[in-house]
C-alpha cells in the first residue's frame with residue numbers, strides 16, 4: 001500500500017464500496033465515511049434485482065473485471081410472469097439469467113455486507129457514524145439519493161411458496177410503475193413501485209396484496225412493511241475538480257424502471273480507479289462511454305411510458321413476440337439508437353434537472369450546497 005494519504009469516499013453503499021475496492025486494488029489507501037452505524041441501513045433485507053439485460057455481457061463477469069467478486073448471495077432468474085392491466089399473464093423466459101436476485105441490507109448474505117467484508121479484507125477503512133460534507137483534498141461522493149422521484153412501498157415476509165418472480169403493470173396497482181412479487185428460498189418481497197400519486201401508496205400496496213393473492217395465492221407469514229425512494233437525474237458532468245460523483249449521487253439510475261445497482265457499482269469502481277491513478281478526467285470519459293447512451297435511452301423510454309396508461313402497457317406487452325428470449329427483447333428496449341438520442345435531447349431531457357452544479361472553489365460533497373445558494377441568493381440591501 002502506498003504512503004500517500006487515503007482517498008476519501010463519502011457513503012458506503014454499493015457505489016462507495018466499489019470505489020474503495022478499486023482504490024485498494026490500485027495500491028492506494030481508501031477511507032469510507034458512512035453516516036449510519038452499518039452498511040445497508042437504507043434497506044431492510046428486501047429482494048432486489050441485479051439486472052442482466054442491458055448488455056449481452058453478463059453483469060457478474062463485468063463486475064469481476066472491475067474487481068468486485070460475487071460473494072454476495074445471488075440467485076439467477078430466467079423467468080418472469082408478467083401481468084397485463086386486464087389481469088392476463090404471460091411468461092417471459094431467457095436462456096441466460098435475466099437478473100440475479102440479491103438481498104439488500106445489513107444482514108449476512110446481503111450485497112451490502114458482502115461488499116463491506118470484501119473491502120475490509122483488502123484493508124479499506126470504514127468509519128461508521130461519520131458524515132462527510134467536504135472533500136478539500138478531493139475524493140468520491142457516493143451518498144445515494146437526494147430526493148424521491150419514485151418510491152417503493154412493500155412487505156417482506158416468510159412464505160412456503162415456490163420460488164418465482166412476478167411483475168404487474170397497471171396504474172391501479174402502481175401508477176406509471178410496476179408491482180413486483182419476488183419469492184426465493186422461503187422469503188418474499190411484494191411491493192408497489194410508484195412513479196406518481198405517492199400520497200396513496202398504502203392504498204396501492206393493499207391492492208397489490210389483493211391482486212397477488214387472487215392471481216398466485218401469495219401467502220405472507222410475519223409480514224413487515226418497508227419502503228424507500230430513489231431519484232433520477234441525467235448528469236452533464238459527474239466531476240467537480242478532484243471530486244467525483246458516482247452511483248445515485250451522480251444520478252446514475254435507470255429512469256425507466258429504477259434499476260441502479262449495476263450502474264452504481266460500475267461508476268463507483270471507475271471513479272475509484274481514475275482517482276487512484278490521479279486521472280480524474282478519465283472518469284468523465286469512461287462513464288460517458290459506458291453509461292450515458294443507456295441512460296439517455298432509458299430516459300426516452302420513460303418519457304413514452306409516462307404517457308402510455310393501461311391501454312398502452314397492454315399493447316406494449318402484446319407486441320412481445322411469443323417465444324423470443326426476453327433478454328433479447330429487453331436489450332432492444334434499452335439499446336441506444338439515433339432517434340432515441342434525438343428524442344432525449346429534444347424532449348425527454350427537459351424533465352431532468354442536473355444534480356451537480358459546479359461552483360468555483362467549492363469542496364462540498366453536495367453540489368447544490370446551501371452556502372453557495374445563500375450567497376448567490378443575496379442581493380444588495382437584503
Ligand SMILES: Cc1cc2nc3c(=O)[nH]c(=O)nc-3n(C[C@H](O)[C@H](O)[C@H](O)COP(=O)(O)OP(=O)(O)OC[C@H]3O[C@@H](n4cnc5c(N)ncnc54)[C@H](O)[C@@H]3O)c2cc1C
Pocket residue numbers: 010011012013014015016033034035036039040041042047048049050051130131132133142143144145152227228229230246247248249253258259260261262264365
Ligand atoms: C425499495 C427499493 C428497491 C430497489 N430495487 C432495485 C432493484 O431491484 N434493482 C436495482 O438495480 N436497483 C434497485 N433500487 C435502487 C438501488 O437500490 C440504488 O440505485 C443503489 O442502492 C444506489 O447505490 P449508491 O451506492 O449510489 O447509494 P446508496 O445505496 O443509497 O448508498 C449511499 C450511502 O451513503 C450514505 N450517506 C449519505 N450521505 C452521507 C454523508 N454525507 N456522509 C457519509 N455517508 C453518507 C448513506 O447512509 C448510504 O449508506 C431500489 C431502491 C429502492 C429504494
